[in-house]
Structures are given as structure tokens and as C-alpha cells.
Amino acid sequence: MNISTVGIVGAGTMGNGIAQACAVSGIRVVMVDIAQAAVDKGLATIGKSLDRLVAKDKISEADKAAALGRIQGSTNYDDLKAAQLVIEAATENHALKNKILAQLDALLAPEVIIATNTSSISITQLAAVTQRPERFVGMHFFNPVPMMALVEIIRGLQTSDATHDAVKALALKLGKSPITVKNAPGFVVNRILVPMINEAFFVLAEGLATPEDIDAGMRLGCNHPIGPLALADMVGLDVCLAVMEVYLEQFGDSKYRPCPLLREYVAAGHLGRKTGRGVYSYA
Numbered sequence: 001m002n003i004s005t006v007g008i009v010g011a012g013t014m015g016n017g018i019a020q021a022c023a024v025s026g027i028r029v030v031m032v033d034i035a036q037a038a039v040d041k042g043l044a045t046i047g048k049s050l051d052r053l054v055a056k057d058k059i060s061e062a063d064k065a066a067a068l069g070r071i072q073g074s075t076n077y078d079d080l081k082a083a084q085l086v087i088e089a090a091t092e093n094h095a096l097k098n099k100i101l102a103q104l105d106a107l108l109a110p111e112v113i114i115a116t117n118t119s120s121i122s123i124t125q126l127a128a129v130t131q132r133p134e135r136f137v138g139m140h141f142f143n144p145v146p147m148m149a150l151v152e153i154i155r156g157l158q159t160s161d162a163t164h165d166a167v168k169a170l171a172l173k174l175g176k177s178p179i180t181v182k183n184a185p186g187f188v189v190n191r192i193l194v195p196m197i198n199e200a201f202f203v204l205a206e207g208l209a210t211p212e213d214i215d216a217g218m219r220l221g222c223n224h225p226i227g228p229l230a231l232a233d234m235v236g237l238d239v240c241l242a243v244m245e246v247y248l249e250q251f252g253d254s255k256y257r258p259c260p261l262l263r264e265y266v267a268a269g270h271l272g273r274k275t276g277r278g279v280y281s282y283a
Helices: 013-024 036-055 061-069 077-082 094-107 123-127 161-173 189-205 211-222 228-235 237-251 260-267
Strands: 005-009 028-032 071-074 085-088 113-116 136-141 150-155 177-182
Touching: 005 013, 005 077, 013 028, 013 036, 013 061, 013 071, 013 136, 028 036, 028 077, 036 061, 036 071, 061 071, 077 094, 085 094, 085 161, 094 113, 094 123, 113 161, 123 136, 136 161, 150 161, 161 177, 189 211, 189 228, 189 237, 189 260, 211 228, 228 237, 237 260
Parallel strands: 005 028, 005 085, 028 071, 085 113, 113 136, 150 177
Antiparallel strands: 136 150
16 A cells, blocks of 8 residues: 555644654645644644754755645544545543544545554554454554654554555655564553653652662663653653553553552643653753
8 A cells, every 4th residue: 555645633742743754754644633723733843843953954944844845734534534544643541542543433434544653552452443453553653753763563453464564664664663563551662661660750759869860870870861750751751650550450460550659740730841840840
């Protein structure tokens, strides 16, 4: 299948990042969100990101203009009908994703592939919401999408080889390095990463070290480019908590219980960079 137009549901951090990656690679994009303000914010974020690439001589002004010209922002789901692939990039909420996917399934032509950018929810379960489970797949990008090379392609029980091959070819066209993963909670990267972040919160809660020293220890001792607490702030503490709750539910193993301090931060609205405060302050 030749994918020349990609639809994206969600204009937030992941949605606008995927839109930028596609547009820069010559693919037309329809980016949909429920509110015009969210669409406008997503488009503005893409513009600023492209400005930084221009300033670093990574792309030209003409490249920037061409990429922006390939992106259509919309609040109308009907505009997604032009796409050969639609990627759901809504927040990590199972009920919300089910609602969006059922809506997409009813709207789109039978041959259109539907992908989800979920970081932890079962692809097989999400596929079952649709009438096209063989044309449903996980396509998990990493934040920030324009910079991160990895895409996890997750096969549900029903995902066909043709669907897998089509999204893998798209990932390669975007300049990404895809890996193929079986369906399981958290897949590969987040299965390892998020419990590590959760453990860093336990270390913090026990007062073993300051946030700065915890992060410095992992950067300098394990050669990580960023410490786990700073990374949690970048990902979003609410996202980390949601992922841990999925693990606890799916595996039924107490080792996946979310740290109470992580819950406390989320309850306080301290979600990380996106709210200006998480473990660290970004005022």
C-alpha cells in the first residue's frame, strides 16, 4: 500500500510531532482535534519546531514552508477520509481510545489502516473495537517525535502481514528505525523504562537522595542522557502513572504498584513540563 496521506487524531505533543515528521518527509497530513484552539496550538508548535531546524541549518525556509503546506488542521473527522492510514494519538485513556477508534472505524473506508500510538494498552483489545482488526496496528512513536529514531510496531493477534509491512515502510520513509514487537502491556521500551521511573520515585520518597542527585547518578553511572525524574517530567507524570496502573491491572503483580509519591504529584496537578511543575519547576 502506498501511503501518501496520513490522518492524525490529536494535536497534542505526540500528534503534532508525528504530523511534523510526516510533513517533513513529503507526506500530506490531516491533523484533527476536538477544539480549534488545540489544532492552532499544535500547528504553532510545529512552526516553532521547524524554526529551530532552520536556525540550525537542518532545513531551509523553503523546506519549512513546504512542510507546513502539507499539514491540514481540522476539527472535522470527515477530513480524515482522504488518508490511507489514520493514527490515533489521543491521551492514554482506554475508554477515550475505544470511543475514538469506533468512530474512525465507522467513518473510514474498509481498506484504510488504523494505528494507535498507545504506549501501554493492548493492541489486540483496541483492535477488537473495530471491524477491521487485521488492518489495525500499534505504531508507538517516542517523544520528541521529530528527534527520536525509534518506532515500535506492535502486532495485535489479528494484525495482518500486509498491515505490518505497510506501517514499517512508512516508518522507514520517515527516517525512523522501527522494531517489531508482540502485543504485551508496555511492549518493550516502556515495559523496562516506566518501572525504572517508578522506582526512582520510591527512592525519592524514601529520601535516599535529592532529585538532582538521583538523576545525576543515572546519567553518570549508567550513561543515560537524561535522569529518570527529569524524563518523567518530560513524558508527563500523569502518563507514567497511567502506564503503571495498566501494568498492575494487566499483570496482577505488586511489583508494578505505582509509587504513592507519584500519585501525590499527579493529584496536585504537578504533571511535569506541560504544567510548568513536576519533580522540577519550569516556571
